[in-house]
Amino acid sequence: MIRYVLSALLLAAPAVAQTPAGVPEPLRGAWFGPDCTAPESMLFVTPRAAVTLPMEGAARMLRFVEIRDRAPWTIGTGRGAEAPRLALRAEGEGLVTAAPSAKTRDDRLPGEAATETWRRCPGQPAAFAAMHGEGLAFLGALERLEAACTGPADACIAALVAVGDVSGDGALGTAEIARLLRGAAWVMAAQEGGDGETLAAANAAGAISGLLAAHALVGSLDYDGDGKLSVAELRQDRGALPMVVGDAAGRPFRTETVTDGAGFLRSLIEGMMGSR
Template sequence: MNRLLLALALLLPPLLPANAQAPDAVAAVPERLRGAWFAGDCAAPAGMLALSARAAARVPAEGPARLLRFTEARQAAGWTVATGRGAEAPRLLLRPAGEGLETAEPANKLRDDRLPGDAPVTAWRRCAATPLAFASQGEGVAFLGSVEVLEAACGPGIGSVPDCAAAIVRVGDVSGDNLLGTAELARLFRGAAWLLSIQSEAGPELAGLAGGAGALGGLAAARVVLESLDYDGDNRLSARELAQDRAALATVGEARGRPLALERLSDGIAVLRGVVEGLMGAD
């Protein structure tokens, strides 16, 4: 449930004040290198590498997966050197090799002029069709790029509430009607569940299980979001509904009347919170 709530927070991120410091612009992974790559024969790949503008998800056929989210990408010694978040600042080296891709992960202290050093170089290829063993990762791979769109529109000091709401609709809209239905919201939650499982270095079976759990948890979360924000009752969410009460903070009030003792409502609120937490399965 904690992951589900985190995914909900990710899809509906709070906007910081306009004077909040925005993250520094970073050079992205070259566009021609983005997408899904596979190691070995396409009939039975040994692993998948999914590259977005600022992230890499490596999912082996066996063993734990790994997620790197890049703070910068630069050119050195013929490689694109993408540096990941974290105290160790891991680096992933990328370079095109004909129609394929080569990667390496050098030691942290290795100088740029000695890249790639003794690090083994892995060859990757495109596959004309997604190998069946990795088909269940598709929604997660799509969300790997979607979360970057949301960060760009909803991040600190970057976007506005209308921009953020429009971005949520843009990354979630599958049918092309510029609205979000239950299935489209559930797809976003399933993708978020996959991303969280990869971040925790889950194996491919657990990553697939996270997507399966997201099918249930994501559907429940989608219904909660839809029923909470569907003001016109059409069973779809628009950018306007997502931005309701958030794009412009306004309150008018009424001069007549007397203040009530709101503290008396605390018992009722506590009961209501207990009911909601029970329905959501909170600890």
């Protein structure tokens, strides 16, 4: 179950080296266009991704496997046969972006690609926050998980608890785990270019399946019975390989035909009973 959850949370992770600095800090965050009075689209930029979320139409998410500085542009390249790119540059208090064709050379950006201007809005539109806030929060958390999970398992598990711990008690409750899984569902739908209705449906489906998975995860790993998962519980038998312990005496029980964990346990109990 823990493997399922970690797989769901890291499903979108490009396993390649990244420029540590990522997208420059001033270019990150929420941008809106064409204006703040009645914005029709939002661009959200993280250190290693950019996602365009129009009120009408398909989302476009690029998770950058490479980020280069070609002043005045910052160029993020996504994964795929055509290596899609997004060029970003600051312009006054705004942001200008261009999506150049695959044939355009970096030194000729943006080439013939149309540019789009984005603005910061003093009060972020409530509709965008309600529709996408949880998913975008997870996108940032996913990047932190990717950075932590390149090393020891302990660091990865600690990062999982850190990004999911809304209450600040150092553990993950059922609602906090379900929130992470809803965010993962949103990221999957956005990566596939889903529109607003599709993203909302993914959130709704993720809410149901995420809650079921969260209950199952807590039920299977909550060893102290407090209703939450601590770092210690998550890393139990996973942070490091166990010492070689056992006993040379005895003979193996018959488990050759067992196909699942419950069957294995039943066979083990029957073997113990039969060995008396």
